[in-house]
Amino acid sequence: MRSVIVTGAAQGLGRAHALALAEAGARLVLNDLDADALADVAARTGAVAVPGDIADWDFAAALVDRAVAAHGRLDALVNNAGLARDRMVVNLAEDEWDAVMRVNLKGTAAPLRHAAAHWRARAKAGEDVAARVVNTTSGAGLMGSVGQASYSAAKAGIAALTVVAAAELARYGVTVNAIAPSARTAMTETVFADAMRAPDTGFDAMAPDNVSPLVVWLAGADSGDVTGRVFEVSGGAVSVADGWQHGETRDAGRRWHPDELGPVVRDLLSRAPAPAAVYGA
Template identity: 50%
Template structure:
């Protein structure tokens, strides 16, 4: 049997790139998919592809950054297919600038689409699942968030994007801790793939090869996302996966490092030596992208 047979899935930003690959593979694995994208034509094309392959899907163009409109996405999934099991928060945008040149609008746009967008739709989905759980239903639901290597290590020229993606990584941890009681898991991923957001910036590196393995194809990321959305993934939560080509790993997040305890208040004059010693003892962080 297909791994997501009859599961109802919302994929945001599914009109192209990674979201398109996710939506199509979810449908191929038996899911009923709400293809959300602000580009109506792109969303309809993906729905047509899914239906032509024998799958089930509907298009949705509601704005994930508007709380009330995000509720309509969840409502459409339930009205169309009778339930909801998975939310894949994929939609994104870039407004890259060096920090000294970053405008308020650059900051707000990226925060709204990434961080607020993750909140809005997930909030409505969680309320639906919580009511199901309180009503005695055995909920087996999924939130799948999209962070980035920029959110884990930082990235030159992307302070707004890195801050949003770092926030999403932390959001994932808290969702996993709080929502397990309702039968909801929350995981994230930091994918590397050729999409509308990356193909211009990394055009040479991500260029599609004439033959052989297409390392940066969005389709390489989709199997992880579809598996995380399946019932088989019920025991996995609070994790952030990095995936690139055929490489798959679990990110090793922030943890308390070396510690010195004086047992009393530190003097200002002592702090410098203590910090120098702690830095020498700690494992160096990965370098910020672009340095």
């Protein structure tokens, strides 16, 4: 049985992931700030509950240590904790910006850093490591979302962190992937209250449970050949999100003059694919 940490596990997607992972036989260590709700999920899954601030660097280290102490090892980390404070750019407040960056981006980096150190030590000791990280980005982080500048920036940072960590940790037997889910959670329940519900089948396409099977697979042993990728998942649909790519180039072989660049840039743009629309634009 694989030992798995799930952050933000008290409700929404994290709760769904915990239940699905437990059903698949994983031994869980669950984290969230909401100790009471977390205890309920832990009771349902037989998990170890470790309430606390996942964006605290020392706490994140202690969480990894707790998983190793409880189960003898850590096999997978599911980074799900998140926070949104929606504002138009012109109305951004510094404290809200800092909170969103701290919970989403630092709250992903901190446990990832300490889990990576655990796996590197095991690999250097000669162990055959087959570890997995599943981060949570967002369509807002991939395409942008009007009114969500801080959230989009933090989630874009998670996507970039994912590909960097995948490249750095491959030598230790660690894969790092990310999901960009669409689901009805505490952060989105007003928007998605009745969206995408199929009345003829009763299939609730925005239920968080629909996202969890991909998390279970990515956290499992069978996904060892998949790393550095971002998957969009919603309802019964899953797709690979293709990130920034190098485009066509025009090289003058010397320094450009500003007056020359207008036609060059417009020609390049005419040959490039149109960017995906920003959500809400």
